Amino acid sequence: MWTSNNDLYRSKAASWHDYLQVWMSPEKSEEEDIPEICRREALAWDFHAQMVGEEVMALLCEGLGLEAGKFKELTFSESRLFVGTCYPSCPQPDLTLGLNPHTDPGALTVLLQNQVPGLQVKHGDQWVNVKPLHGALTINIGDFLQIITNGEYNSVQHRVLATTWEEPRISIVMFLNVVKWKGSGSYGPLPELISAEKPAVYREFTKEEYFDNFYSKGLDCKSLIDKLKL
Ligand SMILES: O=C(O)CCC(=O)C(=O)O
Numbered sequence: 001m002w003t004s005n006n007d008l009y010r011s012k013a014a015s016w017h018d019y020l021q022v023w024m025s026p027e028k029s030e031e032e033d034i035p036e037i038c039r040r041e042a043l044a045w046d047f048h049a050q051m052v053g054e055e056v057m058a059l060l061c062e063g064l065g066l067e068a069g070k071f072k073e074l075t076f077s078e079s080r081l082f083v084g085t086c087y088p089s090c091p092q093p094d095l096t097l098g099l100n101p102h103t104d105p106g107a108l109t110v111l112l113q114n115q116v117p118g119l120q121v122k123h124g125d126q127w128v129n130v131k132p133l134h135g136a137l138t139i140n141i142g143d144f145l146q147i148i149t150n151g152e153y154n155s156v157q158h159r160v161l162a163t164t165w166e167e168p169r170i171s172i173v174m175f176l177n178v179v180k181w182k183g184s185g186s187y188g189p190l191p192e193l194i195s196a197e198k199p200a201v202y203r204e205f206t207k208e209e210y211f212d213n214f215y216s217k218g219l220d221c222k223s224l225i226d227k228l229k230l
Pocket residue numbers: 083085099104111113119158160170171173
């Protein structure tokens with residue numbers, strides 16, 4: 001199963017891109033359902049981006065003094081969404097954006113971009129360019145990870161400028177998230193990260209609440225985080 005530009009009718013102004021989105025796990029799309037032109041590449045990206053994601057998650061756990069497998073245990077590498085985005089040249093780039101500002105709602109994002117610039121992250125009140133670097137991957141922390149790490153890691157606001165380059169900007173992304181159907185109960189800041197000196201800054205939430213928020217919103221910034229803040 002694949003979809004294309006599901007933000008088009010939810011955002012006020014059309015942003016200057018189109019994308020192909022394919023579920024890789026836990027509901028793996030039938031291989032023949034992935035457009036043939038990029039089937040082999042999408043599957044290879046899934047395989048390698050998952051490995052990178054798991055490696056980074058283990059390091060992030062280590063950085064917090066958690067067991068290396070803690071995030072994997074929370075099913076983060078079992079929910080994988082592939083998104084390939086094309087930002088064509090825009091004749092009036094001052095009137096729109098390639099992609100509206102948002103934070104990624106899931107756990108972790110692994111991103112590969114071509115040489116056409118446009119991606120920016122918010123640092124304080126400035127937008128800072130994420131310069132394309134040949135062979136480099138960009139890793140984003142998502143809202144879910146911010147909440148369960150009690151704010152030790154922060155999801156970063158980012159956007160993409162509409163490009164004036166003749167050649168399109170291309171990015172391929174792997175979103176790692178919690179599996180919707182597996183396990184139940186509630187989530188919240190991990191007990192290992194809470195102490196008298198560092199009390200929980202977010203309340204507990206259920207998976208239903210998380211996914212309701214996820215699907216009822218278009219792209220936005222930290223709406224879940226604001227809702228859960230104590
Ligand atoms: O195309 C990019 O570089 C960013 C894509 C992105 O932020 C997203 O799909 O959430």
